[in-house]
Structures are given as C-alpha cells and as structure tokens.
Amino acid sequence: MEFNELDAMSRPLLDKFYKAQRSGMRSAGEGRWWVARESEIVAGLSLTPIADGHWLTGLLVAAPVRGRGIARLLLDRAQVAVGGPLWLFCHPDLQGFYGHLGFMPSTELPAQLQQRLARYQASKPLVAMERVSRPGWDRGLEIALR
Numbered sequence: 001m002e003f004n005e006l007d008a009m010s011r012p013l014l015d016k017f018y019k020a021q022r023s024g025m026r027s028a029g030e031g032r033w034w035v036a037r038e039s040e041i042v043a044g045l046s047l048t049p050i051a052d053g054h055w056l057t058g059l060l061v062a063a064p065v066r067g068r069g070i071a072r073l074l075l076d077r078a079q080v081a082v083g084g085p086l087w088l089f090c091h092p093d094l095q096g097f098y099g100h101l102g103f104m105p106s107t108e109l110p111a112q113l114q115q116r117l118a119r120y121q122a123s124k125p126l127v128a129m130e131r132v133s134r135p136g137w138d139r140g141l142e143i144a145l146r
C-alpha cells in the first residue's frame with residue numbers, strides 16, 4: 001500500500017475514484033489531496049487550509065478494503081505532512097470512529113468553519129470534531145511511518 005499526496009494535475013483521479021465508488025464526494029477545490037493506492041486508488045481525502053490548521057473532507061475508503069486500518073494510516077500521514085490541527089464535520093454515527101482515531105468534539109472552531117457548520121446544520125445532523133497535532137506526536141509518528 002502506498003500513501004501519496006496528489007499534485008494538482010492528478011486531482012481528477014480522486015474524483016474518478018469517488019465516482020467509481022458511487023459516492024457523491026468531490027475533492028476540495030482549495031485543498032490538498034491524499035490517496036492510498038494498491039494497484040489503483042483505494043482511499044482518498046482532502047485537506048483545506050483554514051486558520052492554523054486544515055479542514056478534512058471527503059474521507060472515503062473503497063468498500064472491499066475497509067477495516068484494514070487504511071483510513072487511520074492515510075489520515076495520520078496527511079496530518080503529519082501538513083502539521084497543525086484537523087477539523088471535520090461528520091454525522092453523529094461516525095463520532096465513535098473518529099473518536100477512536102483521536103478526534104474530540106471541537107470546542108474552538110475557526111470562525112469560517114463555525115459559520116459553515118451553522119449553515120450545514122440547518123439541513124443535516126452534523127457534529128464538529130478536531131484532532132490536535134501535539135508536539136512530539138508528529139515526530140514519533142513520522143519515525144514510525146518511515
């Protein structure tokens with residue numbers, strides 16, 4: 001399994017992956033994009049820079065390879081690469097999953113995300129979560145991933 005950041009030229013590959021999985025997800029326009037590949041893309045996500053961190057969207061793992069730790073590895077790699085905190089919005093059903101990966105309910109969302117969350121919450125049940133990049137956590141992980 002390989003974990004890579006996509007360059008702008010390759011971004012359409014991520015959207016092609018979402019489409020092949022029959023997902024309505026899209027890569028984030030202002031973001032950076034990561035994928036996991038076996039022979040082809042099996043997982044992807046976008047990170048959009050906001051304040052001193054990034055907003056995570058579009059985390060999707062192909063159904064046949066779920067439960068193998070791919071989401072965890074992809075997220076860890078991407079967060080090490082960008083540094084700083086990650087925020088996300090998810091359905092309350094996924095709170096357990098993200099909690100398991102070290103995310104906590106967000107207490108201080110950047111204003112931009114706070115406004116966006118309020119708009120989205122008008123039509124969907126969503127919770128905001130964050131995973132802080134702690135000093136030392138990145139370095140330990142970086143070494144573990146080499």
Ligand SMILES: CC(C)(COP(=O)(O)OP(=O)(O)OC[C@H]1O[C@@H](n2cnc3c(N)ncnc32)[C@H](O)[C@@H]1OP(=O)(O)O)[C@@H](O)C(=O)NCCC(=O)NCCS
Nearest residue numbers: 059060061066067068069070071072073089090096097100
């Ligand atoms: C949610 C999703 C990304 C998980 O991907 P995955 O590769 O199967 O997840 P992982 O195997 O990395 O799981 C990581 C850990 O979370 C645990 N976990 C998985 N689903 C869980 C759940 N619903 N509740 C609690 N823990 C969960 C796993 O057991 C694993 O624990 P471990 O590391 O101690 O073994 C995948 O199921 C998916 O693509 N779902 C559809 C799209 C989606 O809902 N995306 C999120 C949008 S907010």
